[in-house]
Amino acid sequence: MKQEWQGSILSTLYDKFFASSKPFSHFFKGSDTFVAFLQSIIDEIFPNTTYQVQANDAFHHIKHSYIGTSAIKAVQHHVSTISAHSSKNGVRDWICWAMRADGPLFFKTPAPTNSPTDCTNPKYKHPDGRLLSKFIINLAAPALCLQKGWVSDNGYPKGLFALILAAVHCFYSIIVSILISY
Numbered sequence: 001m002k003q004e005w006q007g008s009i010l011s012t013l014y015d016k017f018f019a020s021s022k023p024f025s026h027f028f029k030g031s032d033t034f035v036a037f038l039q040s041i042i043d044e045i046f047p048n049t050t051y052q053v054q055a056n057d058a059f060h061h062i063k064h065s066y067i068g069t070s071a072i073k074a075v076q077h078h079v080s081t082i083s084a085h086s087s088k089n090g091v092r093d094w095i096c097w098a099m100r101a102d103g104p105l106f107f108k109t110p111a112p113t114n115s116p117t118d119c120t121n122p123k124y125k126h127p128d129g130r131l132l133s134k135f136i137i138n139l140a141a142p143a144l145c146l147q148k149g150w151v152s153d154n155g156y157p158k159g160l161f162a163l164i165l166a167a168v169h170c171f172y173s174i175i176v177s178i179l180i181s182y
Contacts, residue, residue, distance in 0.1 A: 023159030071167035
């Protein structure tokens with residue numbers, strides 16, 4: 001069972017979780033929705049089992065908060081890299097740019113720092129590579145590896161990207177506190 005847990009069950013759980021259109025509302029520990037979700041995975045992998053998932057099973061202790069923690073560490077690391085090679089103004093400038101919806105947290109090629117923020121302005125430079133920033137890729141890649149060995153294909157990882165975008169959005173409060181300290 002341990003091999004199935006680490007292989008098929010856990011990877012299928014992550015695949016379904018990351019593909020879910022409701023990664024926040026359907027994944028409360030011990031909720032009826034989550035118990036039914038876990039039971040569907042067990043039934044899919046072991047179709048002849050009589051095992052019934054309970055609200056207090058080990059399944060409910062899976063950690064998936066590493067996305068938020070990793071997001072915070074990524075920004076803090078980047079800010080420390082900037083501060084090692086730049087003045088306080090350089091850090092402040094990057095933080096202000098990062099807080100833009102067309103900035104480096106979301107885009108592979110963000111709008112330039114000197115681009116107007118109003119996208120209707122003729123001088124506005126559009127960003128490119130939505131959700132392909134190094135921050136998002138670095139958060140998604142390790143999570144996607146957790147799906148290795150899944151039993152069923154549950155579609156695109158829209159739930160994973162919803163979690164990542166929520167984490168990136170939370171950067172703002174952290175970034176503001178960093179900005180105030182500079």
